[in-house]
Amino acid sequence: xxxxxxxxxxxxxxxxxxxxxxxxxxxxxxxxxxxxxxxxxxxxxxxxxxxxxxxxxxxxxxxxxxxxxxxxxxxxxxxxxxxxxxxxxxxxxxxxxxxxxxxxxxxxxxxxxxxxxxxxxxxxxxxxxxxxxxxxxxxxxxxxxxxxxxxxxxxxxxxxxxx
Numbered sequence: 001x002x003x004x005x006x007x008x009x010x011x012x013x014x015x016x017x018x019x020x021x022x023x024x025x026x027x028x029x030x031x032x033x034x035x036x037x038x039x040x041x042x043x044x045x046x047x048x049x050x051x052x053x054x055x056x057x058x059x060x061x062x063x064x065x066x067x068x069x070x071x072x073x074x075x076x077x078x079x080x081x082x083x084x085x086x087x088x089x090x091x092x093x094x095x096x097x098x099x100x101x102x103x104x105x106x107x108x109x110x111x112x113x114x115x116x117x118x119x120x121x122x123x124x125x126x127x128x129x130x131x132x133x134x135x136x137x138x139x140x141x142x143x144x145x146x147x148x149x150x151x152x153x154x155x156x157x158x159x160x161x162x163x
Contacts, residue, residue, distance in 0.1 A: 035074060035075035035156075035157060036059045036075055036077060038133075038155075038157065039059065039075060039076070039077035039155040039156060039157075040077060040155075042133050042135055042155035043077060043079055043135075043153055043155050046096070046099075046100065046128075046135055046153055046155075047099065048081055048153075049081065049083050049084075049087065049091075049092050049095050049096075049151070050084075050095075051083065051084035051087075052081040052082060052083045052084065052151075053081065053082050054079055054080070054081055055080045055081060055082050055148070055150055056079070056080040057077070057078070057079045057080070058077070058078055059075055059076070059077040059078075060075070060076060061074070061075055061076075062074055062075070062076050062156070062159075074156055074157050074159050075156065075157075076154055076155070076156040077154065077155050077156070078152055078153070078154040078155075079152065079153050079154075080141070080150045080151070080152050081150060081151055081152070081153070082148050082149065082150050083142075083149065083150075083151060087149075088142075089123065089124055089139040089142035089143065089151065090124075092137070092139060092142070092151050093108070093124045093126060093137065093139065096126065096128075096137050097126070100128055100135070103130060104128040104129065104130045104135065105128070105129050105130070106126055106127070106128050107126070107127045107129075107162075107163075108124060108125075108126050109124070109125045109126070109127070110122045110123070110124060110125075111123045111124075111125070111140065121143040122143070123138070123139045123140040123142060123143045124137070124138070124139045125137070125138050125139075127162070127163040128163070129158065129162065129163045131158075132157050132158045133155070133157065133158070134155065134156050134157065134158055134163035135153060135154070135155050135163075136152075136153070136154040136155075136163065137151065137152070137153055138151065138152045138153075138154070139151045
């Protein structure tokens, strides 16, 4: 037992353990800069509703829906925008539908009325897809009781059959 506790064995063992821990941490929390750059490019191509101001942007990893272990499958970048005062969510949805189609295919969904802090008005979720690129327009922040209404655009690479 004594030979295993010698510095020549313990120090390399600790170094290997720290290296392995660093790799696991990077895999679990790290962002792929190529994926972030691709997402930023998709968001730039999508543009913004005229007169909107960006209020926040974030990139984070996500796991696939079928993943039993939360190992990152990709990176999603989301930007939030405050539209000009008096702009309705339908105006924003129609703007992006007309701007992005036919190059992008679109699937429009509506939320349940009164869901999660909203009024009885229903919000929109529009999933745009083009090749392996996904772009999600969300308007829950337009119908929630917020000081400043917001809509979001989220970009990520396709992970499965649909966005």
